[in-house]
Amino acid sequence: MVVTSLGMLIIVLPLSLLVRHKPEHYGYRPDGEVSKSLEEVNHVYTWLLENHFERRSTIIALGGGVVGDMSGFIAATFLRGINLIQVPTTLLAQVDSSIGGKVGINHALGKNLIGAFYQPRMVLADVDFFKTLPREEFICGMGEVIKYGILGSKPLFEILENHLPEILQKDKDLLSRIVFDCAQIKAKIVEEDERELGIRAHLNLGHTFGHALETFYKSETLKHGQAVLLGMRCAIWASLQLKVLEEESARRMDRLIRQVGVRLPGQKKMDPPSLIAIMKRDKKVKDGRINLVLPAGIGQVTIRPVSDEALLQASFESLQD
Numbered sequence: 542m543v544v545t546s547l548g549m550l551i552i553v554l555p556l557s558l559l560v561r562h563k564p565e566h567y568g569y570r571p572d573g574e575v576s577k578s579l580e581e582v583n584h585v586y587t588w589l590l591e592n593h594f595e596r597r598s599t600i601i602a603l604g605g606g607v608v609g610d611m612s613g614f615i616a617a618t619f620l621r622g623i624n625l626i627q628v629p630t631t632l633l634a635q636v637d638s639s640i641g642g643k644v645g646i647n648h649a650l651g652k653n654l655i656g657a658f659y660q661p662r663m664v665l666a667d668v669d670f671f672k673t674l675p676r677e678e679f680i681c682g683m684g685e686v687i688k689y690g691i692l693g694s695k696p697l698f699e700i701l702e703n704h705l706p707e708i709l710q711k712d713k714d715l716l717s718r719i720v721f722d723c724a725q726i727k728a729k730i731v732e733e734d735e736r737e738l739g740i741r742a743h744l745n746l747g748h749t750f751g752h753a754l755e756t757f758y759k760s761e762t763l764k765h766g767q768a769v770l771l772g773m774r775c776a777i778w779a780s781l782q783l784k785v786l787e788e789e790s791a792r793r794m795d796r797l798i799r800q801v802g803v804r805l806p807g808q809k810k811m812d813p814p815s816l817i818a819i820m821k822r823d824k825k826v827k828d829g830r831i832n833l834v835l836p837a838g839i840g841q842v843t844i845r846p847v848s849d850e851a852l853l854q855a856s857f858e859s860l861q862d
């Protein structure tokens with residue numbers, strides 16, 4: 542942690558490069574999901590109190606989504622709320638988690654169960670951070686980027702379709718444009734529906750199938766963004782069967798996602814009935830009907846309640862093609 546001359550707090554928790562070089566200065570804290578805990582949050586509360594932080598202090602969340610969610614939760618609760626600035630350093634955090642005000646931590650019984658809606662004063666995104674970002678983390682962010690193209694912007698989708706190899710090589714100009722477009726799409730949806738009572742649910746495209754895959758394979762073998770990419774392929778397939786989506790658009794979407802190159806983990810055989818059982822445990826399922834976000838065209842989605850288990854099963858099986 543660093544205190545600037547302006548009295549601001551900079552939390553540099555899991556940025557492993559910095560931590561590795563100066564552990565005694567920053568104080569080593571664990572990397573990844575484990576730090577989104579009440580125990581870690583309490584550690585920071587104590588540090589803030591011992592160092593006399595007050596209502597006008599600002600927390601700058603410099604890091605990926607883990608740092609953003611956790612620092613945001615601290616900002617929302619410390620002294621009933623202090624200023625928050627998000628400086629996201631992963632692709633996923635720049636296009637998704639730093640925008641929209643959902644902040645929170647995990648509980649032993651589930652992820653992101655303790656939290657708040659708390660908007661940052663500012664989000665500062667710089668694509669230069671991606672220079673050091675491992676390829677696997679970058680691909681995870683691409684899951685959310687493609688999601689925005691499919692759900693809200695034909696021009697964005699076409700940029701992705703026409704320039705995927707350069708984007709995967711981290712071309713700075715293309716990435717600046719893409720991060721800006723995604724952030725704008727998310728901000729617009731959140732402005733309309735901050736508390737997820739309506740249109741914000743569109744952001745769950747690929748996530749209902751994706752969460753089931755993530756839980757089935759465990760997050761060590763299938764990361765969130767990878768699961769979302771596969772989950773979107775299932776949603777596209779289901780949408781085609783339900784005639785919500787026409788064939789040409791489905792083919793273009795599926796081809797773009799396949800080009801990113803994420804596959805089902807080989808070590809465990811996929812079991813659709815178990816996946817459906819996991820889907821039904823989702824807190825968003827009502828009366829056995831699963832509300833699926835389905836692509837309706839490039840740049841458009843719709844929500845359909847689905848109870849046809851054969852269709853859900855076949856959607857998962859389509860991943861084996």
Ligand SMILES: NC(=O)c1ccc[n+]([C@@H]2O[C@H](COP(=O)([O-])OP(=O)(O)OC[C@H]3O[C@@H](n4cnc5c(N)ncnc54)[C@H](O)[C@@H]3O)[C@@H](O)[C@H]2O)c1
Binds near residue numbers: 640
């Ligand atoms: N609040 C929301 O709306 C929202 C939305 C989506 C996801 N999330 C949350 O976000 C989290 C995932 O975020 P994430 O994908 O950014 O993962 P992360 O924060 O764990 O970061 C991934 C890894 O990259 C490292 N890292 C970060 N920036 C780097 C850089 N520039 N160079 C090199 N290494 C870097 C981190 O230390 C970490 O090891 C999850 O906890 C998820 O629940 C929240």
Ligand SMILES: [Zn+2]
Binds near residue numbers: 685769
């Ligand atoms: Zn996601």
